[in-house]
Amino acid sequence: MKILKLxxxxxxxxxxxxxxxxxxxxxxxxxxxxxxVFFHVPCAWxxxxxxxxxxxxxxxxxxxxxxxxxxxxxxxxxxxxxFSVLATVSGSIFAEVMWGSYWNWDPRETSILMLLFLYAxxxxxxxxxxxxxxxxxxxxxxxxxxxxxxxFLVFVVPRALASLHPQTIIxxxxxxxxxxxxxxxxxxxxxxxxxxxxxxxxxxRRLERMKRRxxxxx
Amino acid sequence: xxxxxxxxxxxxxxxxxxxxxxxxxxxxxxAEERREPGVGGHRE
Amino acid sequence: xxxxxxFALAALTLIAFSxxxxxxxxxxxxxxxxGMLWILLFFSAASGLPRSFVREEETGTALALRKVAAGExxxxxxxxxNYLLFLAICLAxxxxxxLLQDWTIQRPAAFALALALAGYGVTMVSTxxxxxxxxxxxxxxxxxxxxxxxxxxxxxxxxxATARAAAAAGDLSxxxxxLTAYDGLVTCGAFVLMGFVWEG
Numbered sequence: 001m002k003i004l005k006l007x008x009x010x011x012x013x014x015x016x017x018x019x020x021x022x023x024x025x026x027x028x029x030x031x032x033x034x035x036x037v038f039f040h041v042p043c044a045w046x047x048x049x050x051x052x053x054x055x056x057x058x059x060x061x062x063x064x065x066x067x068x069x070x071x072x073x074x075x076x077x078x079x080x081x082x083f084s085v086l087a088t089v090s091g092s093i094f095a096e097v098m099w100g101s102y103w104n105w106d107p108r109e110t111s112i113l114m115l116l117f118l119y120a121x122x123x124x125x126x127x128x129x130x131x132x133x134x135x136x137x138x139x140x141x142x143x144x145x146x147x148x149x150x151x152f153l154v155f156v157v158p159r160a161l162a163s164l165h166p167q168t169i170i171x172x173x174x175x176x177x178x179x180x181x182x183x184x185x186x187x188x189x190x191x192x193x194x195x196x197x198x199x200x201x202x203x204x205r206r207l208e209r210m211k212r213r214x215x216x217x218x
Numbered sequence: 219x220x221x222x223x224x225x226x227x228x229x230x231x232x233x234x235x236x237x238x239x240x241x242x243x244x245x246x247x248x249a250e251e252r253r254e255p256g257v258g259g260h261r262e
Numbered sequence: 263x264x265x266x267x268x269f270a271l272a273a274l275t276l277i278a279f280s281x282x283x284x285x286x287x288x289x290x291x292x293x294x295x296x297g298m299l300w301i302l303l304f305f306s307a308a309s310g311l312p313r314s315f316v317r318e319e320e321t322g323t324a325l326a327l328r329k330v331a332a333g334e335x336x337x338x339x340x341x342x343x344n345y346l347l348f349l350a351i352c353l354a355x356x357x358x359x360x361l362l363q364d365w366t367i368q369r370p371a372a373f374a375l376a377l378a379l380a381g382y383g384v385t386m387v388s389t390x391x392x393x394x395x396x397x398x399x400x401x402x403x404x405x406x407x408x409x410x411x412x413x414x415x416x417x418x419x420x421x422x423a424t425a426r427a428a429a430a431a432g433d434l435s436x437x438x439x440x441l442t443a444y445d446g447l448v449t450c451g452a453f454v455l456m457g458f459v460w461e462g
Contacts, residue, residue, distance in 0.1 A: 005240075005241065005244060006241070008237065009233075009234065009237040009238075009241075012233055012237070013230055013233060013234065016226065016229050016230050016233055017226060017230060019226075020222055020223075020225065021226065062458055110414070110418065114411050114414045114415070115411075117407075117410055117411035117414070118411040118412075120407070121407045121408040121410070121411050124403075124404060124407050124408070125398065125404060125407075125408055128398040128399045128400050128404050129397075129398045129399070130399070133462075134397065134462050137458055137462040138394050138397075138398070138459065138462055140458075141394065141455045141458050141459055141462075142394065142408065144451070144455060145390070145412070145448075145451045145452070145455055146411070146412060148447050148448070148450065148451035149412055149415055149444070149447060149448065149451070152415055152443065152444060152447055153414070153415035199240065199244075200240075203240065203243060203247065206247050206251070210247065210250060210251070213254070
């Protein structure tokens with residue numbers, strides 16, 4: 001594990017530098033702006049992964065009712081919040097460069113915003129309940145309930161609404177059309193961000209566990 | 219160096235800063251976990 | 263109940279007043295009025311619907327209720343009451359809005375159906391959340407913050423659906439599917455999870 005953490009530094013450094021110098025800027029984008037895809041999409045992806053992790057940890061918590069799973073869920077939510085803020089902000093900057101306005105209410109933009117609100121709501125709920133057992137259960141319930149609805153929002157609604165409105169310029173994902181340099185940097189970045197998330201998640205959990213043990217000793 | 223070069227360099231520096239910070243946090247946590255008997259269960 | 267309706271009408275008046283002087287093309291008006299309607303309905307629901315659970319906690323009857331009834335039963339009961347309340351709010355708000363905004367609804371049956379379907383979703387989520395929120399601090403703010411992200415996937419299509427129903431033409435079939443699917447999902451989720459909330 002330690003080796004992976006040490007390797008992540010140079011690895012991501014290579015990814016960052018490659019992102020700027022290896023692939024050519026994509027067609028249809030303004031200037032070098034297509035490079036933001038190497039940052040923005042992995043952030044959004046990680047924010048979604050974080051949510052899945054939180055939902056799974058919440059299910060575990062409802063079964064086991066232990067501190068570990070509750071902390072795991074909360075830690076995933078905190079990291080998810082971080083990445084969804086990064087995704088929203090980077091997406092917004094890109095939108096300004098590409099289409100001239102910071103926000104367009106495009107279905108994908110709307111769903112990342114919704115994810116952001118969801119994370120914030122969970123954290124607020126957590127802060128509002130003082131009893132630790134009830135806090136764990138209620139937060140777990142909220143996360144699982146949201147997990148019921150989330151895939152619906154991300155997959156169904158854009159499709160349903162898109163069939164009625166002419167599709168404005170959606171994020172040019174163009175996965176199939178990526179050339180080798182772009183594909184390598186993109187998936188390389190994706191892997192790096194995912195690894196970073198799990199590292200941050202583990203650090204957060206360990207920190208919380210430490211605080212909890214300290215409190216118990218007092 | 220071009221503008222792109224500067225942006226790339228800035229990004230690289232930011233990332234390295236984050237990485238070093240995380241490594242230090244990780245080792246500090248590991249040290250604390252080793253110190254306290256029965257605390258942690260985190261294996262490196 | 264009366265205070266909720268009053269809140270709805272007060273909010274409505276304020277909104278309607280502030281946009282009277284705007285010159286909006288007739289084609290866009292429907293969407294604007296529809297959006298306003300749902301903002302109004304959401305906040306009226308937010309102020310009125312959680313009360314049933316909150317009052318139980320405040321008066322102390324919740325503890326007794328928890329001993330006597332299963333969570334799902336209570337949820338169902340509150341849901342029914344809240345849904346009727348929501349429909350009552352609609353009955354007051356819609357004609358008032360139409361009057362103030364000079365909004366004609368061309369397809370009233372479709373409009374009513376959109377309100378009924380989406381309204382069910384709003385009520386289901388609100389009722390379930392109130393069970394959670396009633397036992398936490400900062401209830402009012404907490405309810406709005408936790409409800410909004412859950413309701414966004416419903417409200418966005420709902421605004422479109424009512425806007426289209428108000429217009430003479432426009433395909434509504436995808437919206438029936440989306441709204442019904444959402445309603446089904448949240449009902450499943452709420453009833454499956456209610457047990458944990460009730461005993462927590």
